Amino acid sequence: xxxxxxxxxxxxxxxxxxxxxxxxxxxxxxxxxxxxxxxxxxxxxxxxxxxxxxxxxxxxxxxxxxxxxxxxxxxxxxxxxxxxxxxxxxxxxxxxxxxxxxxxxxxxxxxxxxxxxxxxxxxxxxxxxxxxxxxxxxxxxxxxxxxxxxxxxxxxxxxxxxxxxxxxxxxxxxxxxxxxxxxxxxxxxxxxxxxxxxxxxxxxxxxxxxxxxxxxxxxxxxxxxxxxxxxxxxxxxxxxxxxxxxxxxxxxxxxxxxxxxxxxxxxxxxxxxxxxxxxxxxxxxxxxxxxxxxxxxxxxxxxxxxxxxxxxxxxxxxxxxxxxxxxxxxxxxxxxxxxxxxxxxxxxxxxxxxxxxxxxxxxxxxxxxxxxxxxxxxxxxxxxxxxxxxxxxxxxxxxxxxxxxxxxxxxxxxxxxxxxxxxxxxxxxxxxxxxxxxxxxxxxxxxxxxxxxxxxxxxxxxxxxxxxxxxxxxxxxxxxxxxxxxxxxxxxxxxxxxxxxxxxxxxxxxxxxxxxxxxxxxxxxxxxxxxxxxxxxxxxxxxxxxxxxxxxxxxxxxxxxxxxxxxxxxxxxxxxxxxxxxxxxxxxxxxxxxxxxxxxxxxxxxxxxxxxxxxxxxxxxxxxxxxxxxxxxxxxxxxxxxxxxxxxxxxxxxxxxxxxxxxxxxxxxxxxxxxxxxxxxxxxxxxxxxxxxxxxxxxxxxxxxxxxxxxxxxxxxxxxxxxxxxxxxxxxxxxxxxxxxxxxxxxxxxxxxxxxxxxxxxxx
Numbered sequence: 001x002x003x004x005x006x007x008x009x010x011x012x013x014x015x016x017x018x019x020x021x022x023x024x025x026x027x028x029x030x031x032x033x034x035x036x037x038x039x040x041x042x043x044x045x046x047x048x049x050x051x052x053x054x055x056x057x058x059x060x061x062x063x064x065x066x067x068x069x070x071x072x073x074x075x076x077x078x079x080x081x082x083x084x085x086x087x088x089x090x091x092x093x094x095x096x097x098x099x100x101x102x103x104x105x106x107x108x109x110x111x112x113x114x115x116x117x118x119x120x121x122x123x124x125x126x127x128x129x130x131x132x133x134x135x136x137x138x139x140x141x142x143x144x145x146x147x148x149x150x151x152x153x154x155x156x157x158x159x160x161x162x163x164x165x166x167x168x169x170x171x172x173x174x175x176x177x178x179x180x181x182x183x184x185x186x187x188x189x190x191x192x193x194x195x196x197x198x199x200x201x202x203x204x205x206x207x208x209x210x211x212x213x214x215x216x217x218x219x220x221x222x223x224x225x226x227x228x229x230x231x232x233x234x235x236x237x238x239x240x241x242x243x244x245x246x247x248x249x250x251x252x253x254x255x256x257x258x259x260x261x262x263x264x265x266x267x268x269x270x271x272x273x274x275x276x277x278x279x280x281x282x283x284x285x286x287x288x289x290x291x292x293x294x295x296x297x298x299x300x301x302x303x304x305x306x307x308x309x310x311x312x313x314x315x316x317x318x319x320x321x322x323x324x325x326x327x328x329x330x331x332x333x334x335x336x337x338x339x340x341x342x343x344x345x346x347x348x349x350x351x352x353x354x355x356x357x358x359x360x361x362x363x364x365x366x367x368x369x370x371x372x373x374x375x376x377x378x379x380x381x382x383x384x385x386x387x388x389x390x391x392x393x394x395x396x397x398x399x400x401x402x403x404x405x406x407x408x409x410x411x412x413x414x415x416x417x418x419x420x421x422x423x424x425x426x427x428x429x430x431x432x433x434x435x436x437x438x439x440x441x442x443x444x445x446x447x448x449x450x451x452x453x454x455x456x457x458x459x460x461x462x463x464x465x466x467x468x469x470x471x472x473x474x475x476x477x478x479x480x481x482x483x484x485x486x487x488x489x490x491x492x493x494x495x496x497x498x499x500x501x502x503x504x505x506x507x508x509x510x511x512x513x514x515x516x517x518x519x520x521x522x523x524x525x526x527x528x529x530x531x532x533x534x535x536x537x538x539x540x541x542x543x544x545x546x547x548x549x550x551x552x553x554x555x556x557x558x559x560x561x562x563x564x565x566x567x568x569x570x571x572x573x574x575x576x577x578x579x580x581x582x583x584x585x586x587x588x589x590x591x592x593x594x595x596x597x598x599x600x601x602x603x604x605x606x607x608x609x610x611x612x613x614x615x616x617x618x619x620x621x622x623x624x625x626x627x628x629x630x631x632x633x634x635x636x637x638x639x640x641x642x643x644x645x646x647x648x649x650x651x652x653x654x655x656x657x658x659x660x661x662x663x664x665x666x667x668x669x670x671x672x673x674x675x676x677x678x679x680x681x682x683x684x685x686x687x688x689x690x691x692x693x694x695x696x697x698x699x700x701x702x703x704x705x706x707x708x709x710x711x712x713x714x715x716x717x718x719x720x721x722x723x724x725x726x727x728x729x730x731x732x733x734x735x736x737x738x739x740x741x742x743x744x745x746x747x748x749x750x751x752x753x754x755x756x757x758x759x760x761x762x763x764x
Contacts, residue, residue, distance in 0.1 A: 006036035012069045016062065026052035027062065034063050039510040040485065041492035042549045046569050048612035056489050072103055079110045088113055096182075104293075108182035121176035124169030127161065128153065133173035136270050137262070137277075143269045167273060174277035179285035184261055188282075189290050191257055193297070196223045196249040200234045206242050213237035223247065223294060228302035229662045232470040235299070247291040254282055303474040305662070309691075310479070311486045313467035313660050316696035318457055318490040321630045323450040326382040329375055330447025331399075332417070332439055333391035335360060340439045341371075343379050344447040347500055348455070350433070351379060353440045358398040359391060369402050376410055384410060387417035387446040393642050393670065400639075413450070413634045414670070416658065418466030419457070420445040428459045428504050454494055454629075458487055459504040467659050467696055491553075493628055495567060498536075498554045499529040511549025516541050532560045533570055555625050562588040566624035568617055575609060576617065591624050635699050637670030644671050644709050651704040655716075657697060660690050667702055667716055675714030677702060682718050693718070 008031040016031075017024040029050035033043045040063070044056045051059065080097060083089040093109070100106050124130070132149055135141035141149075154160040178184055202217035216234050237243035258278045266274050325346035332340040338355040345351055352375070358368035375381060386396050392414055399412045423429050424441035433441050448456040462483040463471045471479060491508040498520075506517035516539070523539045524530065533551050536542050552569035559565055563573055573587075579600050580590040590596055597618055605611055620626075635656045641647055647669075655669040665682065666674040677700075682693040694700060706715035 006032050008032060008035060008066065009070065009073070012066060012073065015069055016066060019065070020062070022054065022058070022062075023052055026050070026054065030054060030059055030062055031066055034059070037545070039488070039549055041489060041553070042510045045492070045567075045616075046552055046571075046613075048616070049610035053612050056485075060485060072101075072106065075103065076100075076106060079106060079113075083110070083113045086113060105182070105186070108185050111182075111185075112177075112180040119176060120169075120172040124172045127169055129166060129169040130173060132166070133170045133177070136170060136267075136273065137174045137177060140265050140267050142267050146270070171273060171277040171280060174274065175281035175285060178258065178262060178278060178281040179289070184258070185286070185290070187257055187261065188254055188286055189293060191253060192247060192249055192290050192294055193223050195253060196247050196294070197221060198223050198226050198231070198234075198245065198298070199248050200237070200243050200245045203242060203244055211237075211242055213240075213242050216243055220248075223298070226298065227662060228305035229469060231298050231302045232306065232473050235302075236470075236473060247287075247294055254287075255279070258282060300475075302470075303478060306468075306470050306474050307479050307482045309660065309662060310462075310468040310471060311482045312691055313696050314462050314465070314483060314486050315490060316660075317465060317467050318454045318487065319494075319629050320453045320697040321633065322452040322454070322627070323383065325451065327379050328447045328450055329372070329379075329381045329384045330443045330450075331384065331386045331395060332420070332443035332446055333359075333386055333389060333395040334439075335391050335394075337439070338362070339368075339391065339395055340437075340443040341375070342440060342443040342447055343375055343381065344444065344451070345379075346451075348448050348451055350444055353436070353443065359394040365398070368398070369406075372402065373406065373408075376408065381410060383450065384412040385415050385447055385450045386412065387420060387442070388414045388668065388672075389417050389420075390672070392672070397639075397642070411634075414637070415446055415449050416466070416656075416668070417442070417446050417449075418658075419460040419464040420449075422464040423456075423460045426459070428502075432502070454490060455501065455505050458491065458508055459502065462487065469659075469661050495553055495555050495625065495627075498533075498556050499524065509550050509553050511546045516546065530556055530559075532556065533564045562591055563624075566591070567620045568624075572609070572613070572617060575604060575614075576621065579604065579617075579621075591621050594622060597621055633699055641669065641671060644673055644707065644712065644714070647671065647704055647707050647714065649704050649707060650721075653702055653704065654699065655702055656699055657694050660694065660696060662690070665690050665694050667700060669702065669714070669716075671714075673712050673714060675702065675704075675716040677716045677718050681705070681716070684719050 008028060013028055013031065017027050020027060029047075030043065033047055033050060034040070038047070040056050040059050043051060044054065044059055054062070076097060080089065080094065083093065083097075097106065097109055100109065124133070132146070132153070135145060135149060150166070197220050200216045200219040202213075207217075213233070213236075216230075216237055219234070221230070234243060234245060238245050255278070258281070259275070262278060263271060263274060327346055328344045330342045330344060334340070338357045339359075340353065340355050342353040343351040354371070356368035356371050357364040372384070376384075384399060386392055386399065396412070396414055402408075403410060403412060420442040421438070423445045424438040429438075429441045429445075433444065436444075445456055445459075457465060462468075463479075488508045488510070491505065492510050496505055496509055503514070503517040503521045506512055506520055507514045509517075512520070519539050519541055520536070530536065533547075533554060533556060536547060536551065536554070548571070552567055555566070556564040561573070563570075563576060568576060576587055576590070580587045583590060583593075583596045583599060585593065585596060600618060602611070602614070605614055635654055637655070638651075638653050641651070641653065653669045655667040655675070657665050658668045658674055659666040664676050664678040666676055668674050679687055679690050679693075682690060687693050700718055701720075702716040702718055703721055704714065705717050706713070708714075
C-alpha cells in the first residue's frame with residue numbers, strides 16, 4: 001500500500017492504464033479508494049459509479065498489480081543507488097534499468113554489480129587480466145594485439161605469470177561475463193523453460209521400496225507443461241529425501257545458443273579458448289543459476305494455481321446453502337467414548353449437552369432412544385445432524401431405525417465435520433465454551449454447520465477445513481491473503497445478522513477488525529440487541545470510517561428503521577425515502593412492493609447516484625436481506641453400502657463433492673473414504689477445468705469404476721454408462737475397463753490413471 005496517501009503513484013498509474021482494458025478514470029478512482037483504506041467488498045458494492053462496476057476479482061487484481069509495480073519501482077531505485085555508489089552507473093545502463101518491466105529483467109541487469117563472495121574471475125581481475133579478457137571476448141583482438149598486450153603486461157611484473165595461469169584467468173573472467181550478461185541469461189532461461197525437461201528419479205536406497213511418490217521414480221516431463229500438483233508432489237518427495245531431481249536440456253542446444261551470441265565475430269585464433277570459457281560459463285555458472293530460477297518459477301506457478309483452486313473450493317464450501325433457523329440436535333459419533341449430543345436453538349445457542357451409547361461396544365440402544373426422544377419432545381427439535389467421522393454410518397443407521405420405529409417427523413442427515421476438532425481446541429472455542437469438553441464443542445460446531453455453514457466455518461483456519469491441496473507447501477503469505485480475501489468476500493456477500501453474529505464472523509465484515517468485533521459483542525452482551533445501525537456508533541472505537549465500511553453489510557432484524565435489515569447503505573436512506581414519497585408510501589410499505597418499485601423511474605439518477613447504485617437499491621427493496629446462497633439440499637447415501645467391502649464395480653451411487661483438485665474431484669459416498677472422479681470421467685464432453693463440471697458441496701450421481709480395499713482407494717465416474725450403450729449392471733464390461741486402465745499404468749509413460757492420481761493426492 002502507498003502509506004496514508006490516497007493518490008496513486010502517477011508513473012505506476014499510467015502503466016496500469018496502459019496495461020488494463022478498464023477506463024483510465026475508473027482505474028484511478030479504484031486505486032484512490034483502496035489507498036484511502038476502503039475495503040474491496042465496500043468498493044465493489046457501494047462505489048460502482050467510481051469503479052465502472054468492477055467486481056471484487058478485478059479490483060483485487062488491480063491492487064495486486066499496483067503493489068507489484070510499486071515493489072518493482074522500489075527495487076529499481078535501490079539498484080540504481082547501489083550501482084551509483086560503486087561509481088559504475090553509465091547513462092546507457094541507467095536507461096536500460098529504467099526501461100525494464102519485470103523483476104527478473106531488473107535482477108539480470110544488476111547481477112554484474114551485485115555484491116558477491118570472492119570469485120575466480122575476481123582473482124583474475126586482481127592479477128590485472130581484465131583488459132586481456134575484454135580484448136579476447138568483446139573487442140575481437142587478433143593474435144598480434146594479444147601478443148603485444150601480453151608482452152607489455154609481463155614486462156611490468158616483477159615475476160612473470162605462467163601462460164597457463166594467464167589464460168585460465170582470462171577464461172574465468174570471460175565465463176563470468178557471459179554468465180552475468182542479461183541478454184544471454186534471458187535466452188538460456190527461455191530455451192531451458194521451453195525445451196528443457198524436469199526429471200525426477202528415486203534415490204538408490206529407495207529403488208526396491210514402495211512409497212507415495214512411486215509414480216515419480218522415473219519421471220520426465222517438459223518444463224513448460226508440468227502440472228502444478230505434480231511439481232509440488234515431486235518437490236515434497238525431494239524434501240523427504242526419497243526423490244532426486246534435475247533440469248535437463250538436450251545436449252548441444254545451450255552450447256549452440258551461446259556460440260551464436262558470443263562466437264559469431266570472435267577471432268579465429270581464440271575460438272578454442274572462448275569455447276572452453278563458454279562451456280565453463282554454462283556448466284559452472286549459468287546452468288545451476290538458471291535451474292534455480294526455473295525451480296522458483298515452477299514453484300511460483302504451482303503456488304498461484306494451487307492457491308487459486310483452494311480459494312475457489314473454499315468459496316464454494318462457505319457459500320453452501322444454510323439449513324436455516326431451526327432447533328437442531330447435533331451428534332458427534334463415537335464408539336468407546338460414546339456419541340456426544342447437544343441441543344442448539346434457532347439462534348445457535350447451546351441449551352443442553354450429554355452423551356449416549358447407541359452403538360458398539362456399550363450398545364445402550366433403548367437408553368439412547370429414550371434420551372433422544374425426550375430431547376426432541378422437550379425442545380421441539382426439527383432435525384438431528386450427525387458428523388461424518390468415525391462411527392457416522394453406525395449412528396446414522398441407529399437414527400434411521402429410531403425415527404422409523406417411532407414414526408417421528410424429525411429429519412436426520414450427515415454433515416461434513418472437517419475442522420471441527422481444530423475449532424474445539426481453538427482459542428475461539430475456549431472463549432465461547434470455557435467449561436465444555438473438546439468433544440462437546442465439536443458437536444456444537446457440527447450442529448451449527450447445518451444452520452449456517454458460513455457463520456461456523458469462519459471460526460476455523462481455512463487450511464484445516466479439508467478443501468485444499470498442498471496447502472502446507474505453497475507460499476503461506478500469499479495463501480493467507482487469498483483465503484482471507486475469500487472469507488471476507490463471502491461474509492460480506494451474504495451479510496451478517498448483527499444481533500446473532502459471533503466475534504469471529506463480525507471480524508470479516510468490511511471495516512471491522514478483530515478487536516472491534518470483540519467490542520461489538522461486548523456492547524451487545526451489556527446493552528442487549530442493537531435496535532439500529534446508528535447504535536453502532538456507541539461502540540468504543542467504532543468511528544465514522546468503520547461505520548461507512550461496515551454498515552451496509554450488517555443486518556438488524558426487526559430494527560427501528562426498516563432499511564436496517566437490508567443491504568441498502570445508510571448513506572442512501574434519503575434516496576429511498578424520496579422514492580417512497582414519489583409513490584405516496586412509507587418506506588416500510590415500499591419494501592417488497594413490486595408494483596410500486598416498477599413505477600420508480602430513472603429520475604433518481606444523478607451525479608451522486610448512478611444507474612448501478614439505483615438498480616442495486618431497487619433490487620434490494622424487492623427482496624430485502626435476501627440470501628444469495630441456494631436452498632439447502634440433503635444427500636441420502638445408499639443404505640446397502642455401509643463400508644468399502646460393500647462397494648461393487650458398476651454400482652450407481654449418490655454422493656457429495658468434498659474437494660476439487662486440478663485432476664478431478666473427490667466424492668463422499670458414505671463409506672468414510674472419498675472416491676476420486678478423474679477429470680476424464682466428469683463428463684462425456686471435454687472438461688478443461690474440474691470446477692466447470694462440479695462444485696464443493698454439490699450432490700452428484702456416480703458409478704464405481706474401481707475398488708481397492710487394501711489401499712483404500714475408489715475410482716468413480718460421473719459419466720452414465722448407459723449413455724454409451726454400456727450395461728452398467730454388467731460388471732464384466734467395467735472390469736475389462738479396469739484391467740485396461742491397469743495395463744496402461746507404467747512409470748515410463750507417467751500415466752495419469754485414477755489409481756496413480758488417487759495415490760498422489762490422498763497420500764500427500
